[in-house]
Structures are given as C-alpha cells and as structure tokens.
Amino acid sequence: MFYLSSIIALFIVYLMLTANITLPNLVLGLLVATGITLLMPKDAPMLFRIDRLPRFLWTGMQYAFVVFKDVVLGGIATARLVLDPKLPLKSGIIAIPTGSKSELGTAISAHAITLSPGELVIEMDSDGIMYTHCLDVESTAVAADEAQAKRHKLLSSLFD
Amino acid sequence: METLQQVIAMILLVLGTFLSLVGVIGFIRLPDVYTRLHATGKVSVFGLVFLLLAVSILTPLTAWKGILLIFFVLLASPAVSHSIASAAYKAGVPLAGPKRDDLKSKLERGSDKDV
Incomplete structure (x- = not known):
C-alpha cells in the first residue's frame, strides 16, 4: 500500500x-x-493517510496561509532594511522552543522559520530548541513565540 | 483576457526582478555570512518564485511545470541556507556585532553534547 x-x-x-x-x-x-x-527505506514514516484527506487539506491550507503571511511581512521588513541607507542591523541568535514532540513537526516548524526572510535556523538541540539567527533581534524575539505557538497548533493536529 | 494576462505577468516580472536586485544589493551591503544568507537565500529565492509565476501565466501550456518548480524551490531553499549557516557556525565564522547569542552561551555551559 x-x-x-x-x-x-x-x-x-x-x-x-x-x-x-x-x-x-x-x-x-x-x-x-x-x-x-x-x-526508499522500508520503514519510512507514512506522512499521509487517505482517511484523513479532508482534514489534511483544510489544515494544510490554513498552515500555508499562516506561513505565507509571515513570508510577506518578513520579506517587506528585510527589503526595507537592505535598502535603508543607514543599514540599521540588529542581528543576533535567539532560542525558540518548538513545543513539538514529533521530529516531523519540529522539522516542518524549522522549515517555516527558515523560509521567512529575516529568520534562519542555525542549530537545533535534542530538546527541540531552535537557535535562530535574526536580522532584527528585538522584533523577532517578541513575535517568535506567538508565531511558533500558532504553527505548532496546526501541525500537531496533523502529525501527532 | 489576453491583455489582462500580460499585465499581471508584467507586474510579477517587475516584482521578481526587483526582489532579485534587492538580494544582490543585500549580498554586497550586509556585513557577515549569516546576514548575507538572509539576502541571497530568501529574498532572491522569492524573486525567482515571482519570475516563475510570471512564466507560468505567460505560457499556460507548461504552467504545471512552473508551479511544481516553485514548490520544489520553496521546499529546498531553507535546507540549503540552514546547512550553510550551520557549517559556518561550526567552523567558527564570527557574527558581525551580535547583540545577543543564545547558542554561544549554551555551548559555554556545555549542557548538551550534540549541538
């Protein structure tokens, strides 16, 4: 099958x-x-089950919308920073806890974070904490936990 | 219909070219490896995505190919920038004027071996 x-x-x-x-x-x-x-390895995890298809599509669409919003906002902020004549750079590395137990959920969260401009996951440890490099430490540190909670809610209903 | 298609494609082309340009400017202006990865690995990739969207609209016969390529680019590009950044950090490339470095303080505490 x-x-x-x-x-x-x-x-x-x-x-x-x-x-x-x-x-x-x-x-x-x-x-x-x-x-x-x-x-492919024989014990590859089954990502996708046919009986969950409607919920998969609906939650997937919500998730894509959340990620899309992050990407657009991050893209505008990064473009403005790059084109600013003074280059107000406040880069640094902050720790963002995943909150997710499954490895797949952690991987997809890290993917979403790295996809949005201005945030880049450098390293992860075994507790599921993502060490993220940001262009603007102050604004990201405020917004990151909330954004991660939103993503985690959607992802855990899919994969846990 | 034809003109509407072309107008939308034109807007997307201009947007994609603009984002690619911003990526290159960022690559020149930003100070270190990690911040430059933000410019090339993200902003330029979205420039490419908009260009592919414009191509998909202009040539409807192969539109699926463009959309599939966008999907693959979006799936693969974060993995690339993550692995370059991770390798640079392990090789000891310094950050330009960091305000804050949570990973360094964790490594100095030495609480986790596999980082």
Missing part, C-alpha cells in the same frame, strides 16, 4: 514536470517512479 501510493504520487509529479503524455513517456515515468520507490 505504501509502495503503491508512493509510485502513483511520483508518477503524477513526473508527468507534471515533463508535460508530455505519449506512451513511451508514460512507461518511462512509471519506471522512474518504481525505481525511486524501491530506493
């Missing part, structure tokens, strides 16, 4: 990338998808 869903997902991605629906390409895509699936 894991193999089948993985092959189908990879096959669809291959068809989207090549955008070419002829018989040789279909066969090649199926072969590539099967080959990649065989390379």
Whole structure:
C-alpha cells in the first residue's frame, strides 16, 4: 500500500514536470517512479493517510496561509532594511522552543522559520530548541513565540 | 483576457526582478555570512518564485511545470541556507556585532553534547 501510493504520487509529479503524455513517456515515468520507490527505506514514516484527506487539506491550507503571511511581512521588513541607507542591523541568535514532540513537526516548524526572510535556523538541540539567527533581534524575539505557538497548533493536529 | 494576462505577468516580472536586485544589493551591503544568507537565500529565492509565476501565466501550456518548480524551490531553499549557516557556525565564522547569542552561551555551559 505504501509502495503503491508512493509510485502513483511520483508518477503524477513526473508527468507534471515533463508535460508530455505519449506512451513511451508514460512507461518511462512509471519506471522512474518504481525505481525511486524501491530506493526508499522500508520503514519510512507514512506522512499521509487517505482517511484523513479532508482534514489534511483544510489544515494544510490554513498552515500555508499562516506561513505565507509571515513570508510577506518578513520579506517587506528585510527589503526595507537592505535598502535603508543607514543599514540599521540588529542581528543576533535567539532560542525558540518548538513545543513539538514529533521530529516531523519540529522539522516542518524549522522549515517555516527558515523560509521567512529575516529568520534562519542555525542549530537545533535534542530538546527541540531552535537557535535562530535574526536580522532584527528585538522584533523577532517578541513575535517568535506567538508565531511558533500558532504553527505548532496546526501541525500537531496533523502529525501527532 | 489576453491583455489582462500580460499585465499581471508584467507586474510579477517587475516584482521578481526587483526582489532579485534587492538580494544582490543585500549580498554586497550586509556585513557577515549569516546576514548575507538572509539576502541571497530568501529574498532572491522569492524573486525567482515571482519570475516563475510570471512564466507560468505567460505560457499556460507548461504552467504545471512552473508551479511544481516553485514548490520544489520553496521546499529546498531553507535546507540549503540552514546547512550553510550551520557549517559556518561550526567552523567558527564570527557574527558581525551580535547583540545577543543564545547558542554561544549554551555551548559555554556545555549542557548538551550534540549541538
């Protein structure tokens, strides 16, 4: 079941990338998808369960919206800082606790933080604390915990 | 319809080029590795995302390809900037005038071996 869903997902991605629906390409895509699936470890965690699909889509959309908002606000702040003639840089490293127990939740939180401009996860320790480099320490230190709590709420309903 | 498509694509092209430019300016102006990674690894990547969006709108036949590429770029770019920053920190590259460094104080306490 894991193999089948993985092959189908990879096959669809291959068809989207090549955008070419002829018989040789279909066969090649199926072969590539099967080959990649065989390379994956047998005990790979199941990210996605078909019975949770509606909740997965809904929460995923909410999560994408939250991340998108962070990215736009961070992008504007970073662009303004770079173009400012005085360059008011207040960089530094702060610790942000993940609050998440699962490794996947921690990884996705770190991904969202690193994706938004102005924040960059440098290191993580075994307690799930993310050491984050920020361009503006003061404003990030105020906002980071709240943003992380919001992300954690959405992610834990998906993966725990 | 045709003109509307082109106007939207034009706006996205200008925005993408502007963000790429900001990334390059940031790379030149900012003082150290970590802050420069913010400029190139984030701002420039969003420039690329807007350019790909414009391409997807201008050539509807291969729109899926552009959207899939955006997805992959957004998935992979944070991993790249994180690994460069992490390697730089472990190699001992200094921060330019840090106001605060929580990681350093933790390492000096030595409470966790695997950092």
